[in-house]
Structure formats: C-alpha cells, structure tokens
Amino acid sequence: MAGRKATITDIAARAGVSKATVSRVLTGNAVVTPEKRDAVLTAMADLSYRPNLMAKGLAWGRTFTVGVLTPDLASPLYGLIMAGVEAELHGLGYQALFASGAFETETERRAIEHLVGRQADALIVLGGRLPGPDLVAAAGDLPLVTVLRGAPGQPAITLDNHHGARVATEHLITLGHRDIVHICGEAGQQDTEERLRGYRDAMTAAGLTPVAVPGGYHEDDGQRAVHLVAGNGIRCTAVVAANDQVAMGARLALAEHGSRVPEDVSLVGFDDLPSVRYAVPPLTTVRQPAREMGQAAARAVLGLLDGAEPDLPAFAAELVVRGSTAPPRA
Incomplete structure (x- = not known):
C-alpha cells in the first residue's frame, strides 16, 4: 500500500x-x-x-456542512455556543462553517448569503440584529435554527432572559438594596430588551424606581456606564450588568471611583462565563448553559435535515450567588 x-x-x-x-x-x-x-x-x-x-x-445531495452565523467571533459566550455546535456536528459527521455578523444588519445579511453560496446544508444563527423576516428570506429554503433569538416560523433555542434578570434584581432587593442600576446591553438586541424588562418588573413590583443606563456587551461598555452613573451623581448601591463582560468593566470603574465590591456596591452579571468564578471577588451572575445550547441547536438542525420534528429543550436561567453581592452598608 x-x-x-x-x-x-x-x-x-x-x-x-x-x-x-x-x-x-x-x-x-x-x-x-x-x-x-x-x-x-x-x-x-x-x-x-x-x-x-x-x-x-x-x-447524498449534501455537503455535510452547516453554516453558523455569530454576532462576534471573539465573544466568550458565543464562543461557548459555537464550541457546542461544532462538537455535536463533528460527532455526527458534519463540519461547521463560521461567519460573523459584527452586530450589523447588512453584514449579517451578506454573511448569510456567503454561507448559502458555500452550499451549506443548513443554518444556525446566534443572536444578531437582522429582523426575523429578513433572516428567513435570506436563508431561503435551507433548514434554519436560531439561538438566543427568534425568527418567524423557525425553531429556536432560547433562554428566559426576562426571568434571569428579574431573579438577579430580586436577589439584590432581598439583600436590602433599593438603589439598583441596570447597565443595558447592546441596543436592538432581543435579549437586551428582555433583560431590561425583567429588571424593571422586579423594581416596580418592589415599589422601587428603575434606573437604566446605556451600555453594550463588552468590558469598556460597563466601564463607561459606571463613569456615567458617577458623573451624574446617581445614587447606586448595586448594579445589574447586561452580561459578565460588562460586569468586569463596571468592576474596574467602581475601583477607579474608590468603591469596593461588595462592601460599597454589589455587582451581578449574566452568562456565568468560566472566568468570572476566578474574579476578585467571584462574580454573582445568572448562568445560561451556552455549550449545551449549542449542542441542542446542532441536533435540532440535523433533525430538520432528516425531516424530523426538532427537539427543542427548555433551558432555564439560574442565579449563581458568589462573593460580589452583600447587604448594603447601614
């Protein structure tokens, strides 16, 4: 041989x-x-x-590839989801083709056209800004599964962001906090709107006034938001951040203003990225099972390819209490 x-x-x-x-x-x-x-x-x-x-x-009339569109190839959260997708596809004889939409609608549209042009057998779309009807139109006849977003008539792997933000806020209220600020996520994102609504519902149910400030989904967004709060003299004993990355930026800005976590200001994130358990102090956050969600999306889209009804497990948002939250100082 x-x-x-x-x-x-x-x-x-x-x-x-x-x-x-x-x-x-x-x-x-x-x-x-x-x-x-x-x-x-x-x-x-x-x-x-x-x-x-x-x-x-x-x-077979297939390329044995699945196109995967993510808003950000460098995102720790989406990276975990993509790792789950890739592992599940590989185990079933498929390969993933990754593309980034860069949180821009036209970039997302072009990326989908590229994946379709590469003759992917199906598409998995993570988050993003492209409106649902436009996303469905761009995908054409290809089987489509979305993750952390929806699209008309398409199966979706979702998380109850409203519930996650609400339980995070209620945790702080239970500790005795009344001046709780929410740093919002990326404007125009479905999960941003749901988390803001969860925060507001918890605050109004407790008879408290919601205070939400613009943010994003990266560390510098959290840093800028805290500078904005401090610069405007907004009283704040606790922060609910849009995600863990924002919480880390907020943590740095709080230190720059002389505030300690959690002695002066309690801090809650969202995602439960692997790194935040090693922060000082370890971050209280809301866990979403990112890798498992990616695996579920891969199984669902391959089920669609085989003509089967996709299995769409329900994923729960779970509060993980660590050292970054405590009762406010008397």
Whole structure:
C-alpha cells in the first residue's frame, strides 16, 4: 500500500466483504450487519482510508456542512455556543462553517448569503440584529435554527432572559438594596430588551424606581456606564450588568471611583462565563448553559435535515450567588 491511497477495493479485500457492502457502510443508506460494519471500519482504520467527501456529498445531495452565523467571533459566550455546535456536528459527521455578523444588519445579511453560496446544508444563527423576516428570506429554503433569538416560523433555542434578570434584581432587593442600576446591553438586541424588562418588573413590583443606563456587551461598555452613573451623581448601591463582560468593566470603574465590591456596591452579571468564578471577588451572575445550547441547536438542525420534528429543550436561567453581592452598608 505504500505510495498510493487505499481504495474501496482494498477495504473490501481487507474486511472480507464485497465492495457493495463497503459502499453501504460509507453512505449509510442501507442496513449492514454490525459484524460487517465493524470489519469495514477496522479495515478503514488499518489502511488509513479517508472517504472522498465530495463524492459522498454528490451521492447524498449534501455537503455535510452547516453554516453558523455569530454576532462576534471573539465573544466568550458565543464562543461557548459555537464550541457546542461544532462538537455535536463533528460527532455526527458534519463540519461547521463560521461567519460573523459584527452586530450589523447588512453584514449579517451578506454573511448569510456567503454561507448559502458555500452550499451549506443548513443554518444556525446566534443572536444578531437582522429582523426575523429578513433572516428567513435570506436563508431561503435551507433548514434554519436560531439561538438566543427568534425568527418567524423557525425553531429556536432560547433562554428566559426576562426571568434571569428579574431573579438577579430580586436577589439584590432581598439583600436590602433599593438603589439598583441596570447597565443595558447592546441596543436592538432581543435579549437586551428582555433583560431590561425583567429588571424593571422586579423594581416596580418592589415599589422601587428603575434606573437604566446605556451600555453594550463588552468590558469598556460597563466601564463607561459606571463613569456615567458617577458623573451624574446617581445614587447606586448595586448594579445589574447586561452580561459578565460588562460586569468586569463596571468592576474596574467602581475601583477607579474608590468603591469596593461588595462592601460599597454589589455587582451581578449574566452568562456565568468560566472566568468570572476566578474574579476578585467571584462574580454573582445568572448562568445560561451556552455549550449545551449549542449542542441542542446542532441536533435540532440535523433533525430538520432528516425531516424530523426538532427537539427543542427548555433551558432555564439560574442565579449563581458568589462573593460580589452583600447587604448594603447601614
């Protein structure tokens, strides 16, 4: 075999089966006994055989790729979701094609057109700003699953952001805080609106006045928001940040203004990124199971490709209490 690539004929001879049996194992479109299948797979491993994916795609009418659109390739949260998507797809014989929309509607539209042009078999879209009807139109006939956003008539992997922000705010109220500021997320994002609504509902239910300031989803957004609060003399003993990255920026700005967490100001994030448990102090936050959500999206979109009703598990937002929250000083 040295000097040339193994062929189906070589695999058949090694496994002691017909070439037709090898073909059935490779395409998966006919029943093969477990014994013969194992023999073929063992022979493929022994001979370092790699199937021709282009030929397999022509036989199946697929490219065995799934396009994945994310607002931000560098985002820790979306990175965890993408890792879940990639791991699940790889385990089922598919590859992910990633593209970034950069939180801009036209960039998102062009990215989807690119993924469609690359002949992806299906699409998974994470967050983003492109309106739902436009997203569906851009996807065309391709199966589509969204994560942390919705689109008309399309299956979605979602989290109850309203509930998450509400329980985070209620945690602070229970501790005795009354002057609680919310740093908002990226304008125009569905999760931003839901978290703001959850914060407001908790505040008004307690008879408190909501105070929300513009923010975003990055560390510098949190830093600027705290400078804005301090510069305008807004009384604040606790902060509900749009996400963990914003909370880390807010933490730095609070220190710059001489405020300690949690002695002077309590701080809550959202996402439960792996790094925040190592912050000083460890960050109280709302956990969303990002990797698991990515895995669920991959299973759902492959189910659509096979004509099955997608399984859409319900994911709950869970408050994780750590050292960054405490009762306000008397």
